[in-house]
Amino acid sequence: QWVVVDPELVRRLRRAAQSQTPSLTAIDALGAALTGSVEVDGEQVQVTAGGALEELRSKIADPEADTTIGTGAARKPPGPPKALAANLRDYQVRGLNWLHRMTSLGLGGCLADDMGLGKTVTLIALHLRRQEGKATAGPTLVVCPASLLGNWEREIQRFAPTAPVRRFHGPGRDLEGLGGGAKGGFVLTTYGTMRRDAERLARQPWGLLVADEAQHVKNPHSHTAQALRTIPSLGRVALTGTPVENNLSELWSLLDWTTPGLLGNLTSFRDRYAKAVEGDRDEQAAARLAALVRPFLLRRRKSDPGIAPELPPKTETEQPVSLTKEQVSLYEALVRELMAEIEEQQGIARRGLVMKLLTGLKQVCNHPAQFLKEPADAKLPGRSGKLELLDELLDTVLAEDGSALVFTQYVAMGRLIERHLTDRGVETLFLHGGTTVKRREEMVDAFQSGEKKVFLLSLKAAGTGLNLTRAGHVIHYDRWWNPAVEDQATDRAYRIGQTQPVQVHKLIAEGTVEDRVAEMLRQKRELADSVLGSGEAAFSELSDSELAELVTLRKTG
Known part of the structure; x- marks a missing residue:
């Protein structure tokens, strides 16, 4: 030719x-x-x-091809590691094998599955798999938003009970005794702490470095992204449900960290791909970029063929969050003040004070502005662990073009959330006891049609009688201590007509009365309706010592 x-x-x-x-x-x-x-x-x-x-x-x-590392023909890929206390679904096993293949070859990867598909347990399985080989063993450093520290710690304790886990965060943080071998386990830190202590973290040999919610370092010029690049490790993995939110430069930032040099420098990448694909709609350039990126980024959606059938129709997750310093101070002061009064009272007066204490503590856990009844223009960001986690969840849901219901017991808290989200440019609907029937119907129509993506609801006003099957996510901002009431609220989305899996997120302040009650509910779910059927009132009959045990703030981490 x-x-x-x-x-x-x-x-x-x-x-x-x-x-x-x-x-x-x-x-x-x-x-x-x-x-x-x-x-x-x-x-x-x-x-x-x-x-x-x-x-x-x-x-x-092909990221999901059934190949294994080594020479010769493709062999049957290995299953989950023996130390993993979980059953992985088929698509999670494929994700695990892909991550192991890439990191073992000295290449990084970005696992960009939708929220709810199990990126965390897949990464935990990867750590355990790598501990099985001498060349890949070593401690894993997970960098994540502060609001997710508690969730990571609990998931590791649940799925990898033999793996040590520690938080490198807050005063007194240290890496003593970590070593470089398999005994190193997991170290969890935040993006802020990593930025401040990057030099110290860079001196520790890491087997694996993980950036969770990696869109936080999508700006390659930020101090956080630059600090992350200075920490060496045998393998790098980015976890995110939103690999590209605004432009292709964000994709470059993620993949240039996981596999440096793959896409060239940022200027050449913009000239070669970003301008051609985003500006000129150049199909050939788009095809070349897709071929280059595909092996290094694994993206699965809930709607993909073969994924949805594997998902349970409803998944409930408790999401622990840390209190801020302001919340800790308010919480401890309230316990000291009211416990002293409670010990001196009896009968109805004592029960009233117990209710006041529990309500106050729940409000402190929600947001200091709710407890302090601050004016409408009070500052909201940076003061509540729950509000930070809500932002994280909703950012991911909206980036995936999903919809969410957010329940709270308190209309005042609903108004604070509404104002906070409006300030962040997130349009919301808010249904409460004062909403007229006509307006209620208009809100339901606006949500079900997809016109609005976030629906705030007062638990009492919206616990029954609504059909909101547009929602794939239900967020309980605060807990109603009668599980039947929570289930009724969740069933606004999880009901006949729902065509997608529903993920339920229950926000819990770590070390607080919320944490203690959640543990009781887990242990005695079958007794929950009878024991806690009247909510907070069930605790008014506790003795002083039992009550103190319930409400005293415990250290976490």
């Missing part, structure tokens, strides 16, 4: 080949093998990989 070749292009290629400096780095060569082309002096030239490079390309080209 005869092909017409531009003589000038041939001359340029010869010059590049004869140059003393190699024209392609190893990562450049891999990129050329994946896309099938390389750029020479602004010209796209088709290439074909061979030998070891082609073998590597074939191993990683």
